[in-house]
Amino acid sequence: MTTAPLPDQLTATPTGDLEPHHAEMIAATLPLVGANIDAITTEFYRRLFADHPELLRNLFNRGNQAQGAQQRALAASIATFATHLIDPELEHPAVLVGRIGHKHASLGVTADQYPIVHTHLFAAIVEVLGAETVTPDVAAAWDRVYWLMAETLIDLERRLYADAGVGAGDVFRRARVVGRTDDPSGTVAVTVVATSESFPDFVPGQYISVGVTLPDGARQIRQYSLINTPGRGELTFAVRPVAATTDGPAGEVSTHIGERVSVGDLLDVSIPFGDLPVGSIGSRPLVLISAGIGITPMIGILEHLAIHAPGCPVQVLHADRSVRSHPLRARQQELMAQLPGGSLDLWYEETGDAADTGVHGGQLQMAGIPLDDSADVYLCGNNGFVQSVRNQLLDRGVAPERLHSELFSPDDWLLA
Known part of the structure; x- marks a missing residue:
């Protein structure tokens, strides 16, 4: 039995490319901007929240702000976007922008907020680098980078709202x-x-x-x-x-x-959003790899398979600190029992919990784990886990187009 195809989520459509003279200017100044990007984004958020304190109270994650995670994410996303634009060997960062766009849509971000970000971001760039460094040509090139990224996001978010049948931001x-x-x-x-x-x-x-x-x-x-x-x-x-x-x-x-x-x-x-490609889920083998609370989207996939495609071959790998910290463990096992073509492997860092049959001690390592070459692979967990396992899978020859990752943090740029 196979499930009927599911609709794939909308993806980002690039709105344009950098003009050659702008690309040259970005290539020349990217190292300087990169070296000062943390200071620039810290100054940006200081200015933004001073002018719009309601954004910190009612939209931005105060925990991420306190730890600097949001600042680093904004900085790295813009720098990554710029790097992709000036290097013809790299793919256009549509996937990166797509992940950000879906998150923005789920927060109700609207087009009128982008000029606000632009105003405070460019004021921060001038404040940190100095007006003598940010010449009109430099400012014009980085302005073009910002609006290429912003316009791509605005276009995607507009299509996401239309597809959901809601007004812009009314989510x-x-x-x-x-x-x-x-x-x-x-x-x-x-x-x-x-x-x-x-x-x-x-x-x-x-x-x-x-x-x-x-x-x-x-x-x-x-x-x-x-x-x-x-x-x-x-x-x-x-x-x-x-x-x-x-x-x-x-x-x-x-x-x-x-x-x-x-x-x-x-x-x-x-209303729900998310850019994991699931249009054909259940029609070919799956590998679901998670750690900690990263198990949650995998549970959603298993729930779908149990009802619509119980015969789908599915290989589930999950890592956790211990059996006691393993979220939704009982439900995971119940669902696997409903999938005759499924297998479950667990890794617990507390080795005393590895005494059960089929449970490995230590951290999850892909070495020695057989994988179906035709399978779609879904990966979710914290930054370190996702990066480590993703690199292991790519080193093993898993095609990038079959590897779909989700981070529970603002660091979407890490997967670009």
Whole structure:
């Protein structure tokens, strides 16, 4: 049995290329901009939030800002985009822009916000590099890079909104919590239904944005993968509360949901988005590789297979710190039992948990793991895990077009 083809998500369509004289200027100044990019983006966000404090309270992730993650992501994305534009040997960064565009759409970003970013970004460039360095020619070249990237994003976001049948930025719905399940791992699965206009159907691997009002009055938004199947008007997502560490603060939204959200509560929830290509899922072999909470889009894919394509060969590899921290472990095993062509391999860093049959000790390594050469490979986890496994797979000859990755962080540029 095979499933009917699913629609692929819209992708970014490049709006143009750099003119030769602009490309020359970017090539000459990219090292200087790159060397100062952290200072530029820090100054940019200082200016942006001073002028628009509501953006920090109600749109941007305050945790990422506190740790500098958002600053680094913006800096690296622009630098990566510019590098791709001036190097003819590199593919146009449409995939990078596509991932960013889907995330923007799930946040309700609109075209009128791009000039605001432009104003403060270029003021920051001049502030850091100096007016004597940012000559009119230099400014014009980088202005062209910015608007090429912005126009590509604006075009994609416009098409995403049109495809979803909503006005630009009108993606959030008031939703009521109708179910909550506390997983032994500490992960919380939350099910919501819209209070008025229903949510559209979704496809495996997509995610939603969830907005909550915190005790200080700020409305913070985070994105979570869907782990149920469509068709009943419900959305179920999984949240793993993030404790404070020496490297960063506790997760504001995840902690709020874990400690405060109950059945009957109201949340702001976006319609689903996501750019993982799933149009043919179930029609050929799959390899699903995840670590930690990166298991969530894989659960969504397994839920789909269990109903629509139970005979699909699927190889599941998951890595975690321990059996106790493994999110949704019971559901993963239940779904695998419904897939006769499936296999499951687990890796636990705490070697005492590796005593079970089929469980490996230590970190996941692809060496010695047989893979179907015709399989589509989906990979999700933290930055280090995704980069490491992705490189191992590419070294083994997995074709890049069959390798689909998802990061639970703002660092989309890492996969460009």
